[in-house]
Amino acid sequence: MIPYELKWTMKSGSDAFSRKLGTYLPLDADELGILQRLANPRTIFSAGREIAQEGQNDHAAYILHDGWACSYKRLHDGGRQVINIQIPGDFLGLRSLLLRSSDQNLVALTPVEVSQVYPERLLEMFSTAPRLAMAWLWAASRDEAMIVEHLVSLGRRDALARTAHFFLELGARMKLIERGTADGYACPLSQSMLADALGITAIHLNRVLRQLRESGLLVFRDSTVTFLDRKRLAEIADFDLSYLDHGTAAKD
Amino acid sequence: MIPYELKWTMKSGSDAFSRKLGTYLPLDADELGILQRLANPRTIFSAGREIAQEGQNDHAAYILHDGWACSYKRLHDGGRQVINIQIPGDFLGLRSLLLRSSDQNLVALTPVEVSQVYPERLLEMFSTAPRLAMAWLWAASRDEAMIVEHLVSLGRRDALARTAHFFLELGARMKLIERGTADGYACPLSQSMLADALGITAIHLNRVLRQLRESGLLVFRDSTVTFLDRKRLAEIADFDLSYLDHGTAAKD
């Protein structure tokens, strides 16, 4: 299998995080400067590295600049529930900043590049750059809306619809940061990780993926998602991307 | 059946919202004054009244001072998934404040008393009362942590554990606002509402409730939850209330 890294479209250059906040409201040079300072210095975690643990109280929050990460919780029986998958431009562990201890685990799924978020600098930003603060809170609200939609999937969609929904959402997010097209995107997730996100077993996910493939809907193979029939997928998944709150979202 | 209103323990008096923020950090007279102004004027919605609708862009957010409400999303097939149940002291629709349109519906489950949250006054507070802003963001983070735990329930707990977990969590929240004890609390939820929160059918919830009752674990009857064996319930549910982030949480 081709190592994931070789397949990235490395058009990062401009910062995914700034670009994301910029979709909420246009940022001026001063504001972009503040963001630049928040986005440095950078730290690298290698793939598989645990970035934060549930119960820790070191209040580790980051901005993810490159690579994929995910947040999850563990149950006492050893089960794992993935809360969210994070891609470049996303927050990591933001919710835990003000809580006494982290409510989740964070792990790097590929090599990642992050910058740490410090509560003091954040509070300072809230008073000196209120527009930026609004954009920040908007992004946090949007993250929460994604978690809520994930909750709806787990509660009310069957395995097929859930899987279709997941890939469609991720596709929309990837497209927003210019790492994907309407046809597909690179996706370095293992089936077991995906299954733990979707609340089904890896075995059943495998069956669902086969069904999606054989129905001519979607192919997930070699760490790549290829949409074959987005329209029908969206119908099956009851997918409506308005919760992603893309201001200028394309219709497809 | 006894009307729900008659059974409230009306010890409100001091404001549930102020008390909640106060558990994060002690508030001084100035800060309490600001909160008082945010908590007025009050609006009443009668039971069953829809407070906000998904897709609306009137940015309606409230603080719930009295009564119960819930937030939910609808699927195209008519299905409903309850996101969260709100009790006095909770936010309503806070996440939708900065989004272009509300990502959820809000409905009053009992008569409720709310005060509206205005974005301008909120931003003002962030610059003039940073400690209050932190407490506010803490409360919002805690709400999100509850949603995440709900997501874990839907993804990885079976119907029995899910139901037990729900009642335990709600019990801890009720106790925090002094509307419940270690033995139980008043709970004006219909079985169908509860089922839509737990991601199961009302019929199956009914079977689960019977099982809980017959196993001597918990009784939910006449809008009242009575714990019979909290210890065993907590084991079954894999319940650990640290995500609720009660600073001084009692151990029981």
Next chain:
DNA sequence: CGCGCTCTTGACTAGGGTCAAGTGCAGTGG
């Protein structure tokens, strides 16, 4: 070469959904 990991598939099982019927009560109108 063999270990370990991810992925794949089949056979069987069980948790929870669906369908259907029925109970108990509150409210309404005769």
Next chain:
DNA sequence: CCACTGCACTTGACCCTAGTCAAGAGCGCG
């Protein structure tokens, strides 16, 4: 006072989705 309606709740019978168990294939790596 008593039908009648409507809603929330209850229970049983049956079925299907997804979990469990088991075996094997493909591949990277020491």
